Amino acid sequence: MPFNRGAVGAAASALAGLSVSVYLLFPEQVTSSPYCTINRFLSCGPVVTGEYSKFLGVPVAAYGVMWFAAASALSLLSLRGPHLLRYLTWWGAVGMAGVAYLVYLEFFVIGSVCVFCTLAHLLGALVLGFAVLGRSEIG
């Protein structure tokens, strides 16, 4: 049985996003990267180590790890049971709401944008896109 293309894309994006989120859990490593401070606005330091880097005492990156771990599990299970893409779509929508808030914080509150965080946001958005694509393939 051929795999659902949407589920494959979602699984790949979710696993890549999981790796990026795990990396973001180590701010010392992130801020040492040459891609951290690209210019005055594109700087990950204030984002990953500043006062908005934690929510309820937990690093925001940890929420990302949890979100991508669940998305990875759901998308991998969807390879066998494409009906699960329905739940992945909803999970993706929840994730996008979080991403919208984080992007707002970066632009209008912190005044800096983190490239690695934006990459994680992009991979989250791809999970949603592929989940919907997968559902359209089921018909």
Add this chain to the structure above:
Amino acid sequence: MAKRRQRRKEEGETIPRTAKRRQRKREGSRWVTVVAFIPALVLVGLLAYLLSVPPAPLPSGTRTTEGLPAEAPDFKLRIITPEGLTDKEFTFSSTSGSVVFLDFVFSWCPHCNNMGPTVKRLHEEYSGRGVVFVTVAGSSGSSPSATAKFLRDHGVSWTAVYDERMSVFQLYGVSGTPTYFVIDRDGRIVRELIGEQPYEVLKAAIEEALRA
């Protein structure tokens, strides 16, 4: 017979209707798929735009051919102490006649925290020889209380100022922290050092400024 004909007639009409409905559904789901990829496309566009934004240049005419500002720009900022932000202002004048060690930091910056003991050691050694130490703490991603904690943690007893608008960071072209400027008695920038530095490198830069 009549019933069968009636049924065939009905089937003949319903099949194309179902096909049309399916086609409409398929077209609809195609659009939903396209819409679902819009957040990803927006983020790709955002990343591409941000990466294409060139680093903000220094105010024109302030850099020499070696890429350093010819003269350390003057500035005025509010003083911050380990207790918090004060209403007192500190005016920095490069023509004060002293060698100055200017240290740009953020409270959240791991490298600035790592360098805390080194800068303290330099202060202990050189403050007695007339070197003025000034720490400029940035506000981006930080706060006066977080900066005060940073000063407490590192035992900063010299002048520290809080750059609320990041204007002095911009004036000096600081793009990463920590950044150190060593300024000689004539107000010229002798060295600009970016990132964590060994004690000996900073010491050599101060010695160079003292000799100049």
